[in-house]
Amino acid sequence: MADPRKGGKRSQGNQPKSGGKPPKPRAAVDPARAAAYDVLFAVRVEGAYTNLALPQLLKKYELSGRDAAFTTELVSGTIRRQGTYDAIIAACAARPLTKIEAKVLDALRLGTHQLLAMRVPPHAAISSTVDLVRGRVGQGPAGFSNAVLRRIGEKSLDEWIRLLAPTKAHEFAAFAHSHPRWVVDALAEALSATKPADMPAELDALLAADNAAPRxxxxxxxxxxxxxxxxxxxxxxxxxxxxxxxxxxxxxxxxxxxxxxxxxxQDEGSQLVALALAGAPLEGRDELWLDLCSGPGGKTALLAAIAAERGATVLANERQHHRAQLVARGTRASSAGLAGVVTGDGLRPAWAPETFDRILVDAPCSGLGALRRRPEARWRKTAGEIEELLPLQRALLATALDSVRPGGVVVYATCSPVLAETTGVVDAVIGARDDVVLERTEQLWPHRDNTDAMFLAVLRRG
The missing domain is CATH 3.30.70 (Alpha-Beta Plaits)
Known part of the structure; x- marks a missing residue:
């Protein structure tokens, strides 16, 4: 097929009937951009996750190699930078976004990303997007899209940011790096706890890393x-x-x-969490480990492989049955180190207290540490959701501490750097007990460590 960066091939249309006026030729929709458009529709309308919808549509359109890479960057980059692009589109359309049909807005976002952030020639970015609108929506919106994209292409992304961004520090960062303001505030608070020498530069680097494709x-x-x-x-x-x-x-x-x-x-940060549990020194028995919130199973598989080499086994517990099935499938090769996969509520354990030697609590969290990997998450999460998660996180950690034997180790981990979900949970739980020692905490960062922003705390039961 034609290189998608250069735009799709144009159809010659139907041949005119004898004596009749030839119909207007219809442009073929480039498959790579059509797949990207369908992913955006699925994310917006169906609540789909990009990492699940994208592979299905790449397969549907039979895209691989360069075409698949092009579509992947087009989708992920467009969704990540949606906040910035929407402001630029609104300025060039001279109307609020609510007055632009959602199907047209999806295409305009794709066109804007090609114009401002991808190595796509302007004529190809504009013409292919107009073809997409004409083919999926209609001729009228195609003309409107052409006019808007031409205005957008008159300036670079940096020029648009300087023109439209607010002047206050966090508001500027939120606009320039396309993050909701509350997310910027939460990440800045977590980053400040590490006492960086140059906080503005560190925050910029972190937000920029969230917009980079992960390794x-x-x-x-x-x-x-x-x-x-x-x-x-x-x-x-x-x-x-x-x-x-x-x-x-x-x-x-x-x-x-x-x-x-x-x-x-498996992200390297996720591997380091599993290794923190497996690598903690332990005296006495070291036979049975627990992954309390095991779905989808990546950490479980690594722990089971390590356990097998030591003559230990891992019990994987997951509350949701379909996720427990994912764990079972993902750990088949590691079955020698697996005690089993069970579907169970971690707050109502089916095992006796002090049963395990090592326990991992990879707690449900906001996921703000993996925004580069889950581009739609920043637009779906709310600050209120974090508050709702805190009681669950504290209760799961308390269950783990009750379930580990004296002298045993518990690792509490989140894919979030937000202080309320990390040190706030750990401090609240151990502050209510006199039988737990906090041995260490570690916060990983995408801009420093090239990992997701994983947090881990190693605790030992007294």
Whole structure:
């Protein structure tokens, strides 16, 4: 097919009937952009998750290689920068967004990202978007879209930001980096706890990292695969997690070790959380571990592989049955280190107190540490949702501390740096007990560590 960066091929239309006026030629919709448009529709209308909808539509449109990469960047970048783009579109349309048909707005967002953030020639970005609107919505909106995009293309992204952004620091950062203001405030508060030397620059770097495509990181599950095997498949070892290999390109599912479950796709921060649990020193019995909130199972699979080499096993608990099934499927290759996968409420444990030697609490959280990986999350989350999660997070950690034996280790982790979900939960729980010692905490950051913003705390039962 034609290179999507250059726009789709134009159809010659139907041949005119004898004596009649030839119909207006209809432009073919470029498949790469059509797939991107359908993902945006699914996210907006159906509440779909980008990482789930995108692979399905790449398959539907038979896109691979450069075309699939183009569509992936077009979708993810458009959704990440939606807040900034919407303000630019509104300024160039000279009307509020509520007066623009949602289907047209989806296409305008895609066109804006191509014009301002991708290496797509302006004529291709505009003409292909107009073709998309004409094919999916109609001729009238196509003319409107053409006019708006031409105005947008008159300035660079930096010029639009300087022209339209508010002047106050956090409001400017929210606009320039396309984050809701409350998210910027929460991330800034968490970052300030690390006492950075240059807070404005650190915050800018963090927000910019949220808008960058994440690296594809693989994990070589010990006893099943090796870093060398994944390096031979095109990866490069990172050195921080002894099992982490960065894949520079290509489809990871085509790597035999990944396809067979001996290796997996797993952010390095997630690997480090599992290693914090497995690596904590322990005296006495070390036979039975628990992953209290195990879905979808990446950390469970790594823990089970490590446990198997030590003669231990991991029980995976997950409250939602469909997620428990994901854990079961994802840990088949690690079954030697798996005590089982159960569907159960972590707040009403089916096991006796002090049963386990090591417990991981990968608690449900806001997910604000993985905004680069989940582009739609920043527009769906609310500050109120965090408040609603806090009682659950505290209760799960308390359950884990009751379920671990004296001398045993609990790791509490979130894919969020928000202080209320991290140190706030840990402090509240251990402040109400006299049998727990906090041994260490660690906060990872995408702009510092090239990982999701994972938080972990290592606690020991007295």
């Amino acid at each position: 594809v990181m693989l994990v070589a599950r010990p006893g099943l695969s090796t870093v060398a095997e994944l390096e031979a498949a095109g990866g490069v070892a990172t050195g921080r997690s002894p099992y982490a290999v960065e894949l520079g390109g290509g489809d990871p599912s085509l790597i035999p070790a990944v396809a067979e479950g001996r290796a997996g796709v």
